[in-house]
Structures are given as C-alpha cells and as structure tokens.
Amino acid sequence: MGDIIDKANKVADVYLNAALSHIKIETANNVTNCIDCGDPIGAARKHAAPYAMHCLECQGYNDKDKR
Structure with missing residues (x-):
C-alpha cells in the first residue's frame, strides 16, 4: 500500500511544481x-x-554574488 501512496505523492508533486x-x-x-x-x-x-x-x-550584481 505504501508503494501506491509514494507513487501518488510523486505524481502530485509533479503537478504542483508545474502549477507553481x-x-x-x-x-x-x-x-x-x-x-x-x-x-x-x-x-x-x-x-x-x-x-x-x-x-x-541588478542582474549583474546578482550574477556576481552567485559566483
């Protein structure tokens, strides 16, 4: 039963991430x-x-900060 729930949660995560x-x-x-x-x-x-x-x-500053 846990395997089915895990698969359902993964599918729900995919849809949620797509919506976000x-x-x-x-x-x-x-x-x-x-x-x-x-x-x-x-x-x-x-x-x-x-x-x-x-x-x-500002994008230039943000890019420098990420390096």
Missing part, C-alpha cells in the same frame, strides 16, 4: 520594474528575457 512554475512565469511576465531597485526594466531587456525581474545592473 506557471504562476512564477506569469508573475515575471507582468513585472516592469526591477524587484531590487525599483527602476524600470528596459523594453529591450524584457524582449530578450521576457521573464526578467531585475534591471540589467
């Missing part, structure tokens, strides 16, 4: 100002990276 990803993408599409500094995200950046949530400068 969709919500994140829809939210990011509607972001027009940088979530860090509040400056507008340039039209060229949004065209090149539609899901961008940071202006180019």
Whole structure:
C-alpha cells in the first residue's frame, strides 16, 4: 500500500511544481520594474528575457554574488 501512496505523492508533486512554475512565469511576465531597485526594466531587456525581474545592473550584481 505504501508503494501506491509514494507513487501518488510523486505524481502530485509533479503537478504542483508545474502549477507553481506557471504562476512564477506569469508573475515575471507582468513585472516592469526591477524587484531590487525599483527602476524600470528596459523594453529591450524584457524582449530578450521576457521573464526578467531585475534591471540589467541588478542582474549583474546578482550574477556576481552567485559566483
């Protein structure tokens, strides 16, 4: 019985993760100002990276922090 429950939980996780990803993408599409500094995200950046949530400068800082 536990095996069936484990499989059901894995399937539920897949659907939940897909739904959350969709919500994140829809939210990011509607972001027009940088979530860090509040400056507008340039039209060229949004065209090149539609899901961008940071202006180019803040994205550069975030990328450096991840290294």
